[in-house]
């Protein structure tokens with residue numbers, strides 16, 4: 001079959017995903033920066049810079065105007081929308097430390113806390129329980145069409161982010177568009193997919209939830225973990241909590257994962273006999289388990305250029321037993337016969353709607369620079385230049401329902417240009433690390449106090 005041009009390829013892809021597009025007459029500068037470019041990683045620099053400035057100015061003004069909490073935060077720092085005029089001014093936009101989103105109360109207060117982060121007018125939320133769990137509160141929010149989700153943190157402390165449908169659509173659309181652009185020309189609607197994640201319909205974990213779009217992007221998707229995953233279960237398994245309940249959970253988790261590995265191997269065996277294109281998408285550690293078993297049994301596959309692997313969300317969380325990204329790609333090529341250029345990692349955060357995606361040529365993490373500006377900060381939270389290590393922060397124009405100007409606990413190095421490929425925008429080094437220590441505490445504590453005093457003084 002003849003290879004489609006990139007433009008035809010993306011147009012076809014967009015055709016399947018129209019329900020993720022807002023109506024064109026309602027596009028904001030942020031929507032324009034997300035939906036208009038055919039390839040988010042190949043926009044000419046000048047054009048992207050204009051889009052970035054326009055979209056971030058618009059969103060900063062929107063957040064400032066519609067989120068009382070963030071407005072107070074900005075006033076405290078003497079910054080207002082009129083201060084942001086040029087690209088150089090963007091670094092003045094006040095950043096919220098990610099730890100703020102981990103600092104929540106329980107029960108009904110948790111619902112209030114979520115409501116305070118939310119930008120704009122909340123839909124009417126009905127919570128039936130007297131002392132609701134986190135999941136009960138989240139489900140009550142999500143009944144209204146919102147998508148409140150959370151991250152699985154290693155400390156057992158979660159990050160909760162309230163997204164409205166529009167923001168969540170962007171997050172979903174860009175994650176799959178990022179991968180599809182980078183694996184060109186592999187994507188095809190008629191592909192079969194294996195989702196190495198909990199069923200998105202049965203979890204509120206963001207990394208799982210955001211994969212819902214996978215079901216619309218290709219025609220058939222199998223799910224590796226098809227059971228309810230609650231915050232408690234994740235906290236217990238991640239923190240290795242002791243106690244009867246958690247050892248029972250661990251036992252089931254172990255038995256479930258053995259079943260899951262077998263299910264994936266059967267799926268691979270079935271597809272080996274066909275000509276079907278396949279995509280394995282999700283947490284790398286799951287595929288690592290699968291490849292380990294295959295190797296132990298001396299088995300392997302040769303999918304060649306009809307197979308692709310897209311991973312994400314798993315490297316940080318499983319630091320203890322991590323497989324280095326480079327080694328993982330070699331394994332994929334060796335055990336599954338899928339070439340390294342079709343084995344790509346994506347880096348994103350529950351707090352943001354921008355996805356850094358590996359380029360097939362060099363596996364550097366490219367940034368979607370038309371609506372998302374990455375920053376690297378030093379110990380004093382001041383931006384540093386290209387080539388220096390520091391804390392990752394970002395300005396995300398695509399966050400409507402909460403302020404997406406956030407500093408993270410991840411350690412990165414940003415380069416002005418990819419050392420390997422010819423895509424124009426900035427990149428991060430292929431592997432992202434967790435910043436060491438508690439140096440963030442001081443600043444986070446200060447912010448928390450300010451914000452919590454705002455919470456208690458309010459309506």
Ligand SMILES: [Zn+2]
Nearest residue numbers: 359362418421
């Ligand atoms: Zn590159």
